[in-house]
Every structure is written in structure tokens, then in C-alpha cells.
Amino acid sequence: MGIRTWINSWPVYRQLTGDDPLGRGAAARSEYTANLTPRVETADRVVKSVCPYCAVGCGQNVYVEGGKVTQIEGDPDSPVSRGRLCPKGAASLQLTTGSARAQHVLYRRPHGTEWERLDLDTAMDMIADRVIESRRSGWEEEHGGRRVRRTMGFASLGGATLDNEENYLIKKLFTALGAVQIENQARI
Template sequence: MESKREARAANTPMRRNIQPLPKCGGWFAMSSNSVDGRLSRDPERAPENQPFSPNSVNKMARIKGATEVASVCPYCAVGCSQLIYVKGGKIVDIEGNPESPINAGTLCPKGANTFQLNVNPHRIKHVMYRAPYSSRWERRSLDWAMDRIAQLTMEAREEGFVEKRDDKVLNHVTNMFSLGGATMDIEENYLIKKLFNGGLGMVPIENQARI
């Protein structure tokens, strides 16, 4: 069953100017509103002055045969809607949702590149550590990194913990802060707030989504 977006695209009026291609023995024209996912060979759907070669006849969009899932951009607080296309258990494309009253299919540069949050061949998948005053990065294990973070956190807490001030109980820490990433979900932020504020007494806790 075609989606509303595909149906709307199929009914969009376009200027048409069909041109013959001598070497391919027929009339071919590229169309951006092909409903079946292929580049259209229908002269009635051809935009102006865009014939294509026989090599392009069987080209298909990445989203051909993919499952379309509506979602929300994970960055700022605007809440732009996105369409996530999944094929074979993997994300193949992310684009703006034209049915959304918030963004009407548009996305900012960050939202337009959310595909790379999940699919990026340049992503580093292991811990890299640079010691103080060093110019060299070292590969370390995740267990080492977690232990190191816990150690430094507790050292900073012991150093900056304030129990009382002016005969008032404070029990808080002001020499540490937490700045969460915008791609973190509600559950993650809840746990961070519960651990850092309720457990460690950390006061400055913020998230990039508010900025």
C-alpha cells in the first residue's frame, strides 16, 4: 500500500518535456515522484530536460522495500518528526516527515545527519585515552576507562563536598557538573539525574537539548 507521501507526490503537477534517446531505442525520462521506487519510464511523469541512460533504468531508491517508521529527531527541544527507513534490520535512510505540522518534512543540518549516529564507518568503537600533557592517544579497555572515571569522580566529590554552610545542611558538590548529550533518551536522563544529584549531590546538571 502506497504511503500518503507517495500518493501526494504522484499527483503533483510537473512541467514535462520528453526527449528521445537514440542509443536506447525509446523514450526515457527521470522522475522524482515514481511511486514504485524505480526511476519512471512514464513520459507523463518526466520533469523538464532530464532524460536518462539505459544504465539508470533499473536503478532504485535506497528506501525501496524498506519499512517506514515515524520517529522524532533526538537533538533539540523542537521535536521535528522523522521517517526512519529500515531494511534487513538496518537503518538505510532518515529524512524529514512531510506529514508533521512542526517541520513539514524539513530538517536542520544536525537533524539531516542523524543517519550517521547509527551508520558511520569512521566511528571509533573502542576507548581512546590521552594522558595529561601528552600528545599521543592510547587505546584502553572499557573496564579500565570505567574504573578511571569512577576513581576521579569520587576524588573530586571528596574534595568539593559541602556538608553545611551557615548552619544549614547542604550535602552537595559544586566542583563537578554534568552536561548530557542531546541524543540521550528520557530514561537515560532520569538515571543520570538520580545518580548525580540524588546519589553524589551534584548540583549543576544540564542537557544539550535545552541549548
């Protein structure tokens, strides 16, 4: 790079000799920055979502390109967060694309020391069998002479990362199964 080329590429020189004396436009723009494009410009679609981390319910815009999530930003249309996200919400892209994200069902047998992979259908069947057995073995038709029709075989502890609809459905499911110990971490 010659001295003349270097001087002409220097922002201060362009500011003093060009049409941008305050250095807020073309004088401050390098060739590199002039060729940059917004990271969300190539997205195929934008999906509205809610941040999964806490019960605040901040709105998110999820940018999808080629069927994969490429960026997650705050939703400026959200009346809750008005386009802002906390550090955890701003890093929620890691939930979908992070290398530490679990991609397979892992199971460790009782008293086992190693994890083994299971297919999803096998894992779901195991869970269903255990719920049915726990309900059957812990079922109380009467207690103290009163009809109670409940199970003490399992409980539910919901999380604040779930939205109201999910918590409502979990409550309905566990109530229908006869559970009485149904709680949410937000109340504890």
C-alpha cells in the same frame, strides 16, 4: 547504437509518437530509470526515532537492513516536523555509518601527547572512580553553620541534543550525587 535505436530512445520522439504527449510518464522514462528501485525498499524494518541534533525533536524514520542503518528520512507522521528535516537532520545517517565516527574509547593520560585505546569496562570504571573521589573530596556537610549536604567537586552541563527524558534522568542522577551546579546549554 544505430541511428534508429538512438531516435527511438530519445524522449522527445517518444513524446511526439507515443501515448504521452505531455512527456510526464512513459515518454520521459528511460530504461535506466524504469529499473530503479527506492533506496528504502529493501529495508527489513523501519524504526521511529527523534533527530539528535537540537531540542526541536523532529521525527525520523530509520531504515534498517541486515542489522545496519541504511537510510534516515523525516517521519511524515511526526506532528513536529511533518516529514521534514533540516540539513543536519537529513545528514544524521553519518552519525551511525560515517567513517569519522569514533568506534573505540580513546584516553589521553595527564600531560600525555598520544591517545590510547581502552576497553569500555576500564573506561567506565575510571569514570566511576573519579566521580566517587570528586564527590568525597568536594563534599560539604555544612556551610556557614547550615546543613547543606552537597558536593562542589563536579557539575553537569546538559545539551540540547538530549531529549526531555534524558535530561530529566541526568538531573536526577546529579542531584542524587549531591551536585548543585546543574545546568543545560539551552538556558545559558
